[in-house]
Amino acid sequence: MKAKIISNSCVKGPCYKLLLKPLNPVKSVPGQFLMIRPGASDGPSDPLLPRPFSIHRATTDDHIEVLYKRVGKGTAILASLSAEGELEILGPLGNGFVFDGVAAAKEVVVVAGGIGVAPMLGLVETLRAGYPEKEIRVFLGGRGEVDLLCVEELKAVSTEVILATNDGTMGFKGYVTEALEKHLSQSLITHHSSLVTPIIYACGPSPMLQRISEITEPLRIESYFSLEANMACGIGLCMGCAIRSRDGKGYYLVCTDGPVFRGESVDLSGNPPQSPFNKGGD
Amino acid sequence: MKPDLSIEIAGIKLRNPVMLASGTARYGEEISHHCDLNQIGAIIVKGIALKPTPGNPPPRICETPSGMLNAIGLPNIGVDAFIKEKLPFLRQFDTRVLVNIFGSTVEEYGEVAGRLEGVDGVDGLEVNISCPNVKEGGIAFGTDIGITRRVVQTVRRATTLPVIIKLSPNVTDIASFAKVCEEEGADGLSVINTLLGMSIDPKTWRPRLANITGGLSGPAIRPVAIRMVWQVHNAVRIPVIGMGGIVTTEDAVEFFLAGASAVAIGTANFINPKVSLEISEGLERYLESRGLKNITELIGAVKTA
Ligand SMILES: Cc1cc2nc3c(=O)[nH]c(=O)nc-3n(C[C@H](O)[C@H](O)[C@H](O)COP(=O)(O)OP(=O)(O)OC[C@H]3O[C@@H](n4cnc5c(N)ncnc54)[C@H](O)[C@@H]3O)c2cc1C
Numbered sequence: 001m002k003a004k005i006i007s008n009s010c011v012k013g014p015c016y017k018l019l020l021k022p023l024n025p026v027k028s029v030p031g032q033f034l035m036i037r038p039g040a041s042d043g044p045s046d047p048l049l050p051r052p053f054s055i056h057r058a059t060t061d062d063h064i065e066v067l068y069k070r071v072g073k074g075t076a077i078l079a080s081l082s083a084e085g086e087l088e089i090l091g092p093l094g095n096g097f098v099f100d101g102v103a104a105a106k107e108v109v110v111v112a113g114g115i116g117v118a119p120m121l122g123l124v125e126t127l128r129a130g131y132p133e134k135e136i137r138v139f140l141g142g143r144g145e146v147d148l149l150c151v152e153e154l155k156a157v158s159t160e161v162i163l164a165t166n167d168g169t170m171g172f173k174g175y176v177t178e179a180l181e182k183h184l185s186q187s188l189i190t191h192h193s194s195l196v197t198p199i200i201y202a203c204g205p206s207p208m209l210q211r212i213s214e215i216t217e218p219l220r221i222e223s224y225f226s227l228e229a230n231m232a233c234g235i236g237l238c239m240g241c242a243i244r245s246r247d248g249k250g251y252y253l254v255c256t257d258g259p260v261f262r263g264e265s266v267d268l269s270g271n272p273p274q275s276p277f278n279k280g281g282d
Numbered sequence: 283m284k285p286d287l288s289i290e291i292a293g294i295k296l297r298n299p300v301m302l303a304s305g306t307a308r309y310g311e312e313i314s315h316h317c318d319l320n321q322i323g324a325i326i327v328k329g330i331a332l333k334p335t336p337g338n339p340p341p342r343i344c345e346t347p348s349g350m351l352n353a354i355g356l357p358n359i360g361v362d363a364f365i366k367e368k369l370p371f372l373r374q375f376d377t378r379v380l381v382n383i384f385g386s387t388v389e390e391y392g393e394v395a396g397r398l399e400g401v402d403g404v405d406g407l408e409v410n411i412s413c414p415n416v417k418e419g420g421i422a423f424g425t426d427i428g429i430t431r432r433v434v435q436t437v438r439r440a441t442t443l444p445v446i447i448k449l450s451p452n453v454t455d456i457a458s459f460a461k462v463c464e465e466e467g468a469d470g471l472s473v474i475n476t477l478l479g480m481s482i483d484p485k486t487w488r489p490r491l492a493n494i495t496g497g498l499s500g501p502a503i504r505p506v507a508i509r510m511v512w513q514v515h516n517a518v519r520i521p522v523i524g525m526g527g528i529v530t531t532e533d534a535v536e537f538f539l540a541g542a543s544a545v546a547i548g549t550a551n552f553i554n555p556k557v558s559l560e561i562s563e564g565l566e567r568y569l570e571s572r573g574l575k576n577i578t579e580l581i582g583a584v585k586t587a
């Protein structure tokens with residue numbers, strides 16, 4: 001489907017915000033994504049494949065915002081496009097976040113690392129609208145201040161935003177998962193008599209998500225991760241976007257089974273599989 | 283009158299000569315949400331083996347200049363589950379279904395072919411010989427001429443279905459492989475499978491695929507595919523299904539001119555899942571604009587003299 005570029009501008013450092021008006025209105029839920037073809041739609045062969053991007057925010061007037069970081073060929077082309085142009089998009093794709101556990105949870109904890117904040121603003125806005133009384137804590141992490149995005153927007157719709165940077169240029173100095181661990185240990189002590197736990201939504205680099213698993217699983221905290229994988233099609237055709245399942249038997253496809261998964265269902269360790277796996281072959 | 287795009291290949295009548303290539307449309311369901319399967323010539327399903335296999339660890343794919351590398355590792359649900367769970371969906375459509383089969387031993391090819399014999403909704407077999415031969419140290423069946431002959435013999439004996447052998451491009455003289463397949467009773471040839479490739483990340487010094495090497499597809503391989511279709515077309519009388527980097531109508535026309543009787547679209551489905559419909563419509567317009575009545579007028583018509 002064609003989408004008109006309404007605006008496309010730098011937000012901070014290498015990060016940009018793209019505002020699109022799809023030809024036909026698109027109904028989406030937080031956590032879903034789009035495949036966007038960088039450049040013209042009449043078959044440029046380099047870059048060849050469309051790129052996956054989270055729906056940052058779906059506005060009430062049928063516009064879609066995408067928050068993206070310039071990292072390679074495709075995103076460099078995207079960053080160079082000007083308003084009034086057109087893009088070829090496919091979506092919304094994937095499953096999106098699940099809210100079943102929110103009502104019963106003590107609080108909602110949202111953790112985002114770097115550009116991983118992209119799907120989280122829409123998530124927090126939707127949660128705030130659906131559960132006006134719920135405490136929502138957002139943990140934003142990055143290497144430095146420049147990596148922390150959407151801080152003001154998140155503050156407007158959450159109970160508290162906790163910032164963490166590795167270099168200490170803003171907020172807590174250290175990993176965002178350390179700040180998270182501190183918070184959880186304190187809040188669990190104060191509530192130790194009850195079994196009510198928070199619910200966690202997270203998006204960011206694999207090591208961050210893995211660390212969150214290590215922290216939350218012993219505490220039996222329900223967690224949802226939005227995952228990334230190299231993608232070619234985004235719609236379940238190529239089977240390229242595999243992520244190992246925790247039962248060790250096989251794989252999920254991030255594009256159609258995800259991109260949002262229960263934390264304990266996926267193996268993010270990157271360790272070689274135990275079972276005798278097939279080698280070679282398309 | 284509209285030009286005639288229909289064609290009979292290996293005894294299979296096709297509405298039009300545009301197929302979905304194996305491994306790029308799974309078992310049809312996902313792509314059917316984007317592309318009307320009633321309007322394509324045929325779907326060649328993702329490779330099927332005797333037993334289910336999970337596929338390779340990630341990363342399984344990466345983009346390369348005008349192409350992509352993949353080492354998906356042939357994840358498959360096994361032939362019995364395919365017949366029970368996937369084929370009924372495909373039977374709803376007025377299209378042809380070619381089942382792409384593979385094995386880890388020569389005998390396994392025969393067994394899979396045998397199970398598909400007489401199954402309602404299967405119009406033919408496409409035999410992938412580019413996968414590793416477990417008994418022979420993992421060398422691809424299709425790069426050894428003696429083993430290629432044995433695979434074709436084994437499948438031929440196991441089935442009365444049309445048998446199309448999908449040739450590996452990773453050989454020095456593809457024409458000699460084509461001739462062996464024809465001698466052993468193959469009804470058609472698919473040309474080409476992916477080219478073996480590799481890509482390394484200069485930042486991490488690591489291969490970009492967990493499997494280290496992978497199959498190259500997309501526009502990057504088109505000139506190689508065209509050359510091989512032309513060589514095979516000149517070497518045998520059985521029909522050729524041409525594939526490798528087709529994205530546009532003009533790309534498909536190139537394959538017909540080189541000697542293909544039909545084409546298959548692979549990687550381009552990932553960019554635009556409707557592309558095969560657009561190409562079959564494009565072919566009709568192309569024939570019209572040239573005053574041609576029949577797609578067969580293009581086959582092998584390249585002017586080399
Ligand atoms: C479900 C999902 C949602 C995403 N949402 C966002 C978002 O909202 N904002 C954002 O900035 N980025 C997002 N990404 C990552 C984004 O897709 C990549 O940064 C982008 O594809 C890089 O393209 P490139 O051409 O600039 O880089 P290159 O490195 O030149 O890309 C080459 C190839 O690798 C693939 N690739 C490279 N990095 C990634 C990656 N991290 N994830 C998936 N594929 C990759 C590309 O698709 C392409 O095929 C998301 C990824 C996924 C899977």
Ligand SMILES: Cc1cc2nc3c(=O)[nH]c(=O)nc-3n(C[C@H](O)[C@H](O)[C@H](O)COP(=O)(O)O)c2cc1C
Pocket residue numbers: 238239240282303304305306328329352354356382409410448474475476498499500501503525526527528546547548549550
């Ligand atoms: C992701 C992917 C998976 C594939 N899986 C199979 C397969 O299971 N069996 C097979 O015979 N070929 C498989 N192929 C090869 C294609 O069918 C085709 O021969 C090749 O990609 C060249 O065509 P293209 O450049 O149009 O993609 C696969 C290709 C890709 C890119």
Ligand code: FES
Pocket residue numbers: 230231232233234235236237238239240241253254255256
């Ligand atoms: S990206 Fe192709 S199957 Fe997921």
